[in-house]
Amino acid sequence: MTTRHTAALGALTAAALTSTLLASPALAADGDPLRIHDIQGSTRLSPYAGEEVREVAGIVTGVRTYGSRGFWFQDPEGDGSAATSEGVFVFTGSAPSVRPGDEVRVTGTVGEYYYGGRDGGNQSVTQISGPEVTVVSSGNPIPAPRTLGSRSVPSAYAPEGGADGGIEDLELRPSRYALDLYESLEGSNVRVRDARVAGPSTEYAEMWVTVEPRQNPTAGGGTRYGGYDEQNPGRLKVESLTPLAEEPFPAADTGDTLSGTTEGPLDYEQFGGYYLAARELGTVEDGGLEREQTREQRRRELAVATYNVENLDPGDDEEKFARLADGLVNALASPDIVALEEIQDNTGPEDDGVVAADETVAKLIDAVVAAGGPRYAWRGIDPQDKQDGGQPGGNIRNVFLFNPERVDFVDRPGGDATTATDVVERRGRATLTHSPGRIDPTAAAWEDSRKPVAGEFRFRGRTVIVVANHFASKGGDQSLHSRFQPPSRSSEEQRLLQARSVNAFVKDVVKVQRKADVVVLGDINDFEFSATTEQLTDGRVLRSAVHALPECERYTYVYDGNSQVLDQTLVSPGIRRFDYDIVHTNAEFADQVSDHDPQVLRFRP
Incomplete structure (x- = not known):
């Protein structure tokens, strides 16, 4: 940016002054010098994009000295049209020397800048770049907001x-x-x-x-x-x-x-x-918002929870483990079974070939005990290195915690990163061939994504099958504010395949045992009204528990100011009555240990 004051005009060389005076400025349709509303136009794209404009007048309304450095200036008079903006951004590339209230004249090139690149689907920002700025006066009133x-x-x-x-x-x-x-x-x-x-x-x-x-x-x-x-x-x-x-x-x-x-x-x-x-x-x-606590499960109730712990690894500070543990013990009342998402391997994001997560889980279990909770046991399946997506090197996966004083885990060996578990009948009950075992792990639906893990549990003599999930993220979707309306949801394609895979597994269970108790839960990365949820519940083999809550309570995540459902708990028809709670402890708070709220389901198998 070149900035000059009118008092400095005398310092210009004769050649520079002649060049300035002989330049032909772009003119508005009425032949007058261009004003800001002419540059902005009445659509999202400037009619002068790519052209040089000269001596555009306005008052500086804001200065940005970090990030995309520059300033905004505005025509205090305007043209009376509601469709044309009277303000525009001037990209300087370095910290501007103007101040709010300065009256300026700006010469530069008009352009449309797309944050994230034009292919990302975002709207553009009309701006003037490569500017020469003349400060005419200072201390002027800023145009009324x-x-x-x-x-x-x-x-x-x-x-x-x-x-x-x-x-x-x-x-x-x-x-x-x-x-x-x-x-x-x-x-x-x-x-x-x-x-x-x-x-x-x-x-x-x-x-x-x-x-x-x-x-x-x-x-x-x-x-x-x-x-x-x-x-x-x-x-x-x-x-x-x-x-x-x-x-x-x-x-x-x-x-x-x-x-x-x-x-x-x-x-x-x-x-x-x-x-x-x-x-x-x-x-x-302060609006007085307080973190919620759910009630404790009754003696004959099985409490099954899910919690996305946001890339947990042993390198995280002690406070994160302590706060997660406090949430499990106090906010969630020490559930009998917990499906955890985003458990990373023992070396976290370091890309070193390590896939085991026993140290990560052990550290969380110890923190739960220190917080006054039970000493959970756990089950999980190590992924293949770099095959499950997430933070590079982290090898995130789904893991079960369970309280052995209340719940038995039925171990059926043989499940590994690439071996699928199936459903078989044993004594009239639907059971798993491998427990823990992954669902269809080599299918295209789960490429570069977390594979669901199924576990067979016993509670008071009853078999309960729990499936922990972390579906593909929404990365690549166009935003709500996209320049394409309605915005596309390209990531939904993979989640639909994943939902179909899990739905088929549950159908296999209920074919064997019509009233089987199945809980499917985790970070579904999609809404309760989405096509993903419709596919998960296809054939009425599952229903989303979130619909049992009042609408004002249906959210587990806050994104761009929208409180929304991303994490879900779904139950099979055999679970006719249940008590479901989304425990709002994170998503609404500036000080959060995870960006997701946990949820818990209580029922009598």
Whole structure:
């Protein structure tokens, strides 16, 4: 960036001054010099992309000295059109020397920048790059902000795309669609007031708020994602323009309030989409959210839980093990059986060929005992090196913990990383050929993904088959804020195959024993209303326990300010009555030991 003040014009060489004066600036359709709204246009793409613009006027509204360095400036007058933004970002590449309130003239090249690359499906940011900036004056009033609130944000989220699904070329209709509203304000000064926190603050100095707090509220104060047509348009991410070294970002839990005024330019990025780059940040008021605890199982009840422990390995600090153990003992009331997801090998992410996880599990079991819980026994199957996806080198897998004082594990040897377990009849009961054993581990459905592990348990003389799962992630899916609407869910294809595989296994069980007790649980990485869940429950051999809860309680994960179901527990028809609980201990809190909430099922086999 080249910055100069009008007082410095005399220092220009004669040649440079002549060049400046003879340049032909791009003009608006009416022949006047270009203004910011001309550059932004009335669609998502600038009509001047790739062209040089000269002496574009405006007031600086925000400065970013980290990451994608630059500043926003805005025309204080505007053209009166709701579809054309009056603000735009200037990419400088280094820390800008301008300040909010500076009146500037900007010369540079207009472009559309796609965070994550154009193939990622994200929208673009209109910007001016390679700038020469003239500061005309300083200390000017910043253009009045547009207030985002429940009355200003449309209830419809996005227009439907054209023949290719794209919405970039569509005329913006900001009064009808939330994504159009946000795009029409891209680069402009906006504000929110007393906004409810819908997603906790993170290590990346961000939080999600909602300006429509009555929209699909959860019991914890969040916003629930309950269907593909319930995107919750009032969600908005908030980041601070003040570097963390100068002012720490406030900690906030879901249900808190970002009180007062939060104001700054509206921007867009790959992770989260539109966000408010706060020049002025409100204060966080505690909403009183507390971590939940479930009740203890009764003597004749079997308690089966699932918990994604987020890449656990022996190298994690003692506090993580202690907090996970406290959650198992106190929040989950020491379940009889626990299916754990994301147990890593003994050397964690170090890619050294190690696949055993006995040290990882033993360290967690010891922490449970130290927290006052039972000394769990465990079963699992080591994967082949680098064949189960997840963090490179970590060899994550599913593992069973069980309380031997209450539950017996039926060991049937022979199961390994590539040998499938089958269902056979023994004395009128459905049993496994290998326990623990993997389900169809060599099938294409499980390529580069965690394989489900099945275990045969005995409780008070009854056989219970439990299947621990961690389905393929949503990586590669287009975001809700994608420039393609509706966004594609390409990762769903593999989960559908995985669901079909598990569903076929359960069908084999109930063919042998119609009233068999089967629990399928874990990180399904998909919603209770998804095609994945429909495939899992095909033929009514399984039903998802989440539907037993009120809608406001149905969530195990918070993503982009949406509280949603990713972890599920499903039961066979033989389990007619049960008590199910999602124990909200992590996902809504800034201080979390895992990004998933655990869940527990209690029933009498």
